[in-house]
Amino acid sequence: MLHRHLFWKIGHKPTLGGSQIFRVVKVLKIPKLTKDRVLKRLRWFMVCVILVDTVNTLLGQPPGYAENPEAAQEFNKFMKIFVGWGAWPFVATSLLYVIGWFLLVSVLPRKVAYASMFAVVLGHYFGASTWMVYHWGFGVQASVIYGAVIALGFVWCGLPQPLKMIETEADQNE
Numbered sequence: 001m002l003h004r005h006l007f008w009k010i011g012h013k014p015t016l017g018g019s020q021i022f023r024v025v026k027v028l029k030i031p032k033l034t035k036d037r038v039l040k041r042l043r044w045f046m047v048c049v050i051l052v053d054t055v056n057t058l059l060g061q062p063p064g065y066a067e068n069p070e071a072a073q074e075f076n077k078f079m080k081i082f083v084g085w086g087a088w089p090f091v092a093t094s095l096l097y098v099i100g101w102f103l104l105v106s107v108l109p110r111k112v113a114y115a116s117m118f119a120v121v122l123g124h125y126f127g128a129s130t131w132m133v134y135h136w137g138f139g140v141q142a143s144v145i146y147g148a149v150i151a152l153g154f155v156w157c158g159l160p161q162p163l164k165m166i167e168t169e170a171d172q173n174e
Contacts, residue, residue: 031107034105034107037160038157038158039113039114041157042114043105046101046117046120046121047101049124049128049150049153050094050101053125053127056128056132056135057127057131058090058091060136061083069085082094101116104116105117105120129143
């Protein structure tokens with residue numbers, strides 16, 4: 001009530017007083033980061049998969065790319081826009097992209113976060129594996145091996161840490 005009193009004393013109408021600002025702030029709550037330990041580990045795995053795709057994209061550019069970024073080679077038409085700006089702008093936008101996904105999966109509801117993370121990993125798996133198969137010429141086996149590495153990463157990061165084995169009396173007598 002003090003803020004209304006101050007507004008009226010100064011001679012202004014309280015168009016957006018303190019309590020109204022607090023109401024707006026209450027509606028726009030800052031989302032809390034996840035406390036899910038598995039999700040926290042998988043976020044970093046997602047970042048690694050995105051970076052593998054980004055590095056392949058940069059290394060796969062033609063020799064004259066630094067002088068002529070418009071000659072960029074990228075199959076994804078949306079990403080070709082950013083690659084066409086040049087290497088450093090592409091790295092900067094990729095960094096923002098990584099930070100954005102990292103934060104987004106940190107605040108989304110648990111199931112939506114897992115689904116989003118899995119979709120991002122699959123998309124970047126496809127991007128990196130196409131570079132490995134078609135540009136680097138490693139063949140389909142590179143795509144299969146990279147898929148196995150990603151599967152192992154999901155299992156390694158996604159499963160809870162093992163607890164120490166508890167010995168029972170039967171185990172001690174053997």
